[in-house]
Amino acid sequence: MTKFKNLSIFLFLTIALGVFMGTASAGFLKLLELMTYTREHHLIFIAFLPAAGVLTAAVYHKFGKNSQRGNNLIIDSVHKQAEVPFRMAVLTFLFTALSHLTGASVGREGTAVQIGGTFANSLSKRFKLDKKSHIILVMSGISAGFGSVFGTPLAGAFFGMEMCFVGKLSYEAIFPCFLASFTANYMTQVLGISHSVYKIKAIPSLSPYIIAIVIIASCAFGFAGRLFAKSVHKLKQLYAGKIKGPVLRAAAGSLIVLAAMFAFQGIKYDGLSTWMIGAGFDGNVNLFDPVLKFIMTVLSLGAGFQGGEATPLFDIGASLGGLIGQASHVEPSLLAALGYIAVFGCAANAPITTVMLGIELFGTNAMPYYVIAALVSYYASGHSGIYPAQVIAVSKYASLQDQVGQSLENIGNKNSTQ
Numbered sequence: 001m002t003k004f005k006n007l008s009i010f011l012f013l014t015i016a017l018g019v020f021m022g023t024a025s026a027g028f029l030k031l032l033e034l035m036t037y038t039r040e041h042h043l044i045f046i047a048f049l050p051a052a053g054v055l056t057a058a059v060y061h062k063f064g065k066n067s068q069r070g071n072n073l074i075i076d077s078v079h080k081q082a083e084v085p086f087r088m089a090v091l092t093f094l095f096t097a098l099s100h101l102t103g104a105s106v107g108r109e110g111t112a113v114q115i116g117g118t119f120a121n122s123l124s125k126r127f128k129l130d131k132k133s134h135i136i137l138v139m140s141g142i143s144a145g146f147g148s149v150f151g152t153p154l155a156g157a158f159f160g161m162e163m164c165f166v167g168k169l170s171y172e173a174i175f176p177c178f179l180a181s182f183t184a185n186y187m188t189q190v191l192g193i194s195h196s197v198y199k200i201k202a203i204p205s206l207s208p209y210i211i212a213i214v215i216i217a218s219c220a221f222g223f224a225g226r227l228f229a230k231s232v233h234k235l236k237q238l239y240a241g242k243i244k245g246p247v248l249r250a251a252a253g254s255l256i257v258l259a260a261m262f263a264f265q266g267i268k269y270d271g272l273s274t275w276m277i278g279a280g281f282d283g284n285v286n287l288f289d290p291v292l293k294f295i296m297t298v299l300s301l302g303a304g305f306q307g308g309e310a311t312p313l314f315d316i317g318a319s320l321g322g323l324i325g326q327a328s329h330v331e332p333s334l335l336a337a338l339g340y341i342a343v344f345g346c347a348a349n350a351p352i353t354t355v356m357l358g359i360e361l362f363g364t365n366a367m368p369y370y371v372i373a374a375l376v377s378y379y380a381s382g383h384s385g386i387y388p389a390q391v392i393a394v395s396k397y398a399s400l401q402d403q404v405g406q407s408l409e410n411i412g413n414k415n416s417t418q
Helices: 002-041 043-063 071-079 087-101 109-126 131-150 153-162 171-190 208-242 246-263 275-282 289-302 310-328 332-347 351-362 367-380 398-403 408-417
Strands: none
Touching (some): 002 087, 002 109, 002 131, 043 246, 087 109, 153 171, 208 367, 246 289, 275 310, 275 332, 289 310, 310 332, 332 367
């Protein structure tokens, strides 16, 4: 009877988590739409980007209680049962909106994951869940956030299980993650949220040439994801080593973002920049589009702006894929779709999520290509990632077995001192 009662309580908490997260995601997406519209019609707001960066750093430093670790704090709550203050959900909600209003090149998945993870931690603490139940509920919160903010509940379910580990899937969390993600996505639909649709125009049959191009492109996606993760990490290290104090670092970093925006005509790469995805699918990509979006996003995240990495990585991947398609005379929309899912997927070390994103966003007809892109880019990206707190459960390479059990952050720190 006690086990049944505990299971009933846990299922209730999972559904409540999904309902809350779906409602929060709907409000968040509508707010971002308003911020983007306001910025695009009143470009003067871009001039306030340095002020937004300084305000973000000052508030997080004074009131954040470790909230500046963002997604990594959510992962720490799984591995180390780290305390996650509820204020983190409020701060990331507000300051992500401010980042988009002033033109920082950031995403939105980080905010959704942090809100979902924060609420899950609060529920776990309130109902005094045991360690295993706590971990599963936090994973469910991650799933609810990701699935609802992108309208991809299947991918969201797997992302909650893949985000905290490299090479491990928690099977006991499958049902709660699915339940939370699908409930959250259903709530966003009820509240009127819709998502952009991109279609693969033609799917070529498998041939040696097509497979070779897809493998080469997937290696490029893996290297792009790896370089992105390392660049953000190194830039933050550089700022921390050269400039004392988070507020001064944010001021310097924000001014560099603003300078780069004008130097590279980077206004077109601010915010979500989802026009790049359409350009990639249409095979109408400029050579510098993925490069400049890469630079603007690394500079924005390095300066401490809130939001996340996923949508900018979707942009970079789709435009890079479209560019390769143009050069190789392979259907650009196919390679754009593969880049869309693979650059983010390998940077997040989430290969199953990568395949599920492809299925949900573009259908099942190109599934063999999703699998190739997911696996090749995953191995090409190495032991790096956009979430340094991830712990390696299974090494990608036999030669790096000594890194099993370590976080990407620890590995990166060791490598930088050698």
